[in-house]
Amino acid sequence: MTEAPRVDTGRRRPPAPVCPAVMLYLLLPLALVSCLGPGNTASQASSTPLMVNGTLGESVTFPLKLPISEDTHSITWLYNGTSITFIQLSDPSDPQIILTNPKRKDRLQFTRNYSLQLSNLTMADAGSYHAQITTQNSTVFSSYKLRIFRPLRNLEVANHTWRSENGTCEIHLTCSVENMNDDNLVRWEVAGSISIREANLTLSWDPKNSSEEKYTCIAENPVSQLSFSVSTQSLCKDFLNDESIGTLWIALVTIILICPVIVLLVVWRKKYCLCKRGIFHFSAQQTQTSGELVDS
Structure with missing residues (x-):
């Protein structure tokens, strides 16, 4: 072709x-x-x-x-x-x-x-x-x-709380946020001044010797900022409730034990007073009878 x-x-x-x-x-x-x-x-x-x-x-x-x-x-x-x-x-x-x-x-x-x-x-x-x-x-x-x-979203604070042997409230906090990357900063702020540049925070709180403290997790990047606050009292409320229940039980048991004693004391005192009055009355009658015999 x-x-x-x-x-x-x-x-x-x-x-x-x-x-x-x-x-x-x-x-x-x-x-x-x-x-x-x-x-x-x-x-x-x-x-x-x-x-x-x-x-x-x-x-x-x-x-x-x-x-x-x-x-x-x-x-x-x-x-x-x-x-x-x-x-x-x-x-x-x-x-x-x-x-x-x-x-x-x-x-x-x-x-x-x-x-x-x-x-x-x-x-x-x-x-x-x-x-x-x-x-x-x-x-x-x-x-x-x-x-x-990316704008930050969904800031979350997870906590784990337990009671130590010496009676303090031990708290472990973890702060996380959606769209986390190297340009984001996560930090904890204590009492509005002290800043801790960590996502995890462990602390110990003694309700007997310490006042309530506030902790704020702050997540930020150049275009957005999120924050979430928690208090030691709210985190340790179960621990405080346990203490309150324990104190209530102690008070209740004490009342239960003391009340019968008080009742017994009252009854005994009443009987003692009645007996004492009876002996005095009998002695007075006996003295009066003896006097009448002598006169006669």
């Missing part, structure tokens, strides 16, 4: 269309080179990126400060080195905003001074952001580091 001969009609296929966003991305470096001609400089606004903390599912703003001494021609926002938006300010009354990252176009907004606002944050949004501000004589970069955190 032979291949059919190709016929040259003399026509050439038209070039493939070029996406405007791709054209803009290719032209941006050329524009930057032209701006940085003789006498122009490029400077870094800050060698240390500004740390920006965001909450998963919420919004965050990258604050931008424009140069005051000269007019701004354009602003380019970049994420991890890739352009996400280009703002042309040749005519300040009619700024041209071109979104170069279609995946984020519905989540990007700008303030009056062109600070970037990113909404509906995802964990994939974390990373490095840069603002490239181009003026007539210079180009300034502002750097940011975005960190995304």
Whole structure:
């Protein structure tokens, strides 16, 4: 089977269309080179990126400060080195905003001074952001580091309480929280001042010699904080109830034992008094009879 001969009609296929966003991305470096001609400089606004903390599912703003001494021609926002938006300010009354990252176009907004606002944050949004501000004589970069955190939920305090041999209430507390990771801090606060940076806490409380104490578990990360408080009296209530019941039983047994004794004493005293009165009465009668016999 032979291949059919190709016929040259003399026509050439038209070039493939070029996406405007791709054209803009290719032209941006050329524009930057032209701006940085003789006498122009490029400077870094800050060698240390500004740390920006965001909450998963919420919004965050990258604050931008424009140069005051000269007019701004354009602003380019970049994420991890890739352009996400280009703002042309040749005519300040009619700024041209071109979104170069279609995946984020519905989540990007700008303030009056062109600070970037990113909404509906995802964990994939974390990373490095840069603002490239181009003026007539210079180009300034502002750097940011975005960190995304999940809000803390469901703080729980588990306790195990027992009575020691010397009569004190021994307490073991464990504090836990949902979405726990290395960026979260769990600590115990005692009486509003002393802080213990541990999730587990063991303590001993003597209700006879100590007043009630309050312990607060605090879990926090850069975007949220939760707390839960417990008191020694509430934790040792079963222990205190046992003591109260024991004291009540002792008092009851004492009353049961003392009451018959008191009754016996009362009865004995009454009988003693009656006997004493009877003997005195008999003696008086006997004396009177003897006197009468003598007289006769």
